[in-house]
Amino acid sequence: MDVAIDISEFSYLPAQADALGVPLPQVERLTLPLADGRTLSALRFGTDAPRVTLLHGAGLNAHTWDTTALALQQPLLAIDLAGHGDSAWRDDVDYTPRTLAGDVAAALDAWATQPQIVVGQSLGGLTGAALAASRPDLVSELIIVDITPGIDVTxxxxxxxxxxxxxxxxxxxxxxxxxxxxxxxxxxxxxxxxxxxxxxxxxxxxxxxxxxxxxxxxxxxxxxxxxxxxxxPSVLHETGWDDLAGVRAPVTLVRAARGFVSETDADELQRRVPAARLVVLDATHNVQETAPVPLAALIDSTSPARGI
Incomplete structure (x- = not known):
């Protein structure tokens, strides 16, 4: 008798959930047609309306958040930014945060029913800031992971x-x-x-x-x-400080102790955004992969709701 082997994109999740000692939620792939003919793709964890939206960094995809999402045990969206994962590439090669934020806004208009805790790592963090500044109705809190405007991480x-x-x-x-x-x-x-x-x-x-x-x-x-x-790509030509200045939601900067954001960079963000909270985690730049449980605990602490 042949044994079926799961080689789907979700085949790794059961072992990851087991290692964390958490139940495996329902996870599905979503696809959204956009007005310009492209498609945007995302992963939805849980069956209730999402409360958290996760945005990955350059060269990554929504699955970079898998362990963090499992540890969090909250209904959420992990979005493939344009040009990444299963989302379409842009013919104009415009992957600046403000352009990417437009796609994320369309996704949240379609898939979310309440303002989101938006967690963005690296390029995703600058995209989250652009989203929060341009569509404050969609963002209840912004958590920026190991990025500040002006840092060249690409x-x-x-x-x-x-x-x-x-x-x-x-x-x-x-x-x-x-x-x-x-x-x-x-x-x-x-x-x-x-x-x-x-x-x-x-x-x-x-x-x-x-x-x-x-x-x-x-x-x-x-x-x-x-x-x-x-x-x-022209990510580097947009500082993002104007976007951060326009954010009205609470802002948290997560600095990875072994990442790209220095103490000086973090101080500059707090100088420009005095109300911002700073949290340092023992992690490399991809905090969601090297410190997923502490990051999930931080995200969870911002939301009064529990359960997936």
Whole structure:
């Protein structure tokens, strides 16, 4: 008798929930047609109306939040930003926070029934600030994870640039896992395999490619000998300070002790947004992956509602 093996995007969740000692909620993939013909995709955890919306960083996707979402045990949305995950790429390559925030607003208008605790990491944090400033009716609280306006995180360390600026298609996911581990990314091989599986797709010709647009743009820029162009789309040209100044919801900055936001950066945000709260977690830049339980506890502490 053949044994069916679950190789869907949700196949890792049962083991993750078991490791946390929490029940596995219902999780489903949502797709929203947008006015310009693109589609936006998201994961919905739980069956009740979402109270929390999670926005990932550049080069990631909604699944980066899986462990945090399971630990949180709240009904929530984890959105694939444009050009990432299962959301469509933009022909104009405009992945600035204000543009991305427009898509998120459309998603919340369609899928949410109440103002959200918006948690954004890196590019997602700047997108959350733009959303809260432009659509205050959609945001009850803003939690920004390891980013402040003006920090260049899209270039990343040299090894990360090499990782994404190389070939954009591969013979197998194993090839990608080997490359990631050779450059020092990921933890154990199973953890790296999970990350690669959830951030790639198999094309009709059998080749494996990254889902997110940024890797393809980085490779194009490298081929054109212009690493400063498409490798770091115009995210860097928008400071975001004006957006943060326009946020009326409570703001929390989560600084990763081993991340990209320095004490000086955090001080500057608190100088510009005096009412902002600062929380430091022992984590790397991707706090949702390296400190998911403390981050979930922080998010949970902002909401009086419990249960998924």
């Amino acid at each position: 270039a990343g360390p040299a090894a990360l640039r090499e990782f994404y600026a190389g070939p954009t298609d591969f013979a197998s996911r194993d090839e990608l896992v080997d490359k990631a581990m050779s450059l020092g990314f990921g933890g154990t091989r199973p953890e790296t395999e999970r990350g690669v599986f959830l951030n790639t797709r198999v094309r009709a010709d059998g080749r494996v490619e990254w889902k997110h647009h940024f890797a393809h743009l980085a490779a194009q820029a490298l081929a054109a000998h212009d690493p400063g162009s498409a490798a770091a």
